[in-house]
Amino acid sequence: MPPTPARLALIHTGGTIASRPDPGGAGLTPQQAPQLTEHVPGLEDVQVQTYQPFNLPSPHVTPAHMLELARLIGGLEDVSGAVITHGTDTLEETAFFLHLTLLCPFPVVLTGSMRHAAELSGDGPGNLRDAAQVALHPASRATYGTGRGPLVVFGGDIFDARTVTKVHTSAVDAFGGYPGPIGRIDQGAGGPALRYFAGPEVRHLYAPPELKAKVEVLYAYAGWQGEGFAEAEARADGLVIAALGTGNLPAELLPLIEATHKPVVIATRTHAGPILPVYGYAGGGATLRRAGAIPASFLNAHKARLLLLLLLSLGLEQSEVRRVFEDGLF
Numbered sequence: 348m349p350p351t352p353a354r355l356a357l358i359h360t361g362g363t364i365a366s367r368p369d370p371g372g373a374g375l376t377p378q379q380a381p382q383l384t385e386h387v388p389g390l391e392d393v394q395v396q397t398y399q400p401f402n403l404p405s406p407h408v409t410p411a412h413m414l415e416l417a418r419l420i421g422g423l424e425d426v427s428g429a430v431i432t433h434g435t436d437t438l439e440e441t442a443f444f445l446h447l448t449l450l451c452p453f454p455v456v457l458t459g460s461m462r463h464a465a466e467l468s469g470d471g472p473g474n475l476r477d478a479a480q481v482a483l484h485p486a487s488r489a490t491y492g493t494g495r496g497p498l499v500v501f502g503g504d505i506f507d508a509r510t511v512t513k514v515h516t517s518a519v520d521a522f523g524g525y526p527g528p529i530g531r532i533d534q535g536a537g538g539p540a541l542r543y544f545a546g547p548e549v550r551h552l553y554a555p556p557e558l559k560a561k562v563e564v565l566y567a568y569a570g571w572q573g574e575g576f577a578e579a580e581a582r583a584d585g586l587v588i589a590a591l592g593t594g595n596l597p598a599e600l601l602p603l604i605e606a607t608h609k610p611v612v613i614a615t616r617t618h619a620g621p622i623l624p625v626y627g628y629a630g631g632g633a634t635l636r637r638a639g640a641i642p643a644s645f646l647n648a649h650k651a652r653l654l655l656l657l658l659l660s661l662g663l664e665q666s667e668v669r670r671v672f673e674d675g676l677f
């Protein structure tokens with residue numbers, strides 16, 4: 348049972364939601380003390396415990412920071428829900444990393460802002476209130492082994508960590524992703540109105556004690572002849588390629604993928620849809636799969652990278668890695 352009164356863990360990690368313009372004109376940077384204090388607007392009856400494991404612009408966040416967050420949240424006791432404030436640039440990667448590594452009995456919700464607090468109509472306080480209400484709502488609660496996993500709340504939309512992605516560099520409605528939100532929170536006359544459009548699903552966890560694998564991402568383009576492939580393959584334990592359409596590549600990539608013994612995961616640079624091994628021309632998805640490449644399903648390249656990083660850090664064989672991606676066990 349959740350504690351009464353409700354106890355919210357509020358974990359600040361930096362990003363625009365914690366930033367102010369530098370008085371010297373050098374640009375926005377996260378502040379040492381987050382602007383958003385423990386007094387979450389609209390949640391005066393909630394006991395809030397704040398944490399600040401790091402205070403970074405999210406382009407500086409690494410998988411090691413994500414692991415630190417997973418450990419922090421995994422160690423929380425007697426908590427009704429957790430909210431993580433995070434920069435928006437890599438927020439979806441932290442959300443997906445936690446989705447893959449963290450099983451806890453309370454909801455975990457990530458949010459951020461596109462405007463800093465000194466701007467007219469900053470979006471931070473509203474997003475934080477929405478995220479806290481989602482985290483404390485009974486419909487968000489997980490049971491062990493199943494559950495919604497970490498959620499992303501932005502502009503009132505509630506997203507699944509697997510599918511959410513940043514879709515705009517500057518607009519306040521910066522998050523989307525196919526097939527869209529799994530829920531919505533609005534502020535009704537009598538309090539928050541929250542609705543989910545789908546039930547929780549079975550979760551699959553991949554939580555290595557340390558992140559020892561190296562995985563690199565390559566981005567395909569018209570006329571790519573494989574530049575950078577050999578160097579990346581030599582450095583890394585596995586590769587992800589943001590390929591074309593349903594997962595196709597120029598013909599020159601086919602022999603490179605045939606020759607490597609390292610896992611090569613094929614994602615797409617297209618913004619929605621799965622990888623399908625349909626095309627049989629040299630470099631077409633069907634030929635890449637026959638050459639040993641692993642289709643990333645509907646994961647974007649940077650999320651496929653995190654999954655591959657975790658699976659290789661756990662020491663999984665290539666056949667097991669293939670099964671996780673192909674059977675959608677994430």
Ligand SMILES: NC(=O)C[C@H](N)C(=O)O
Pocket residue numbers: 361362363364403404405406433434435436437459460461462
């Ligand atoms: N809106 C933001 O938070 C963007 C910022 N560059 C960050 O990700 O830290």
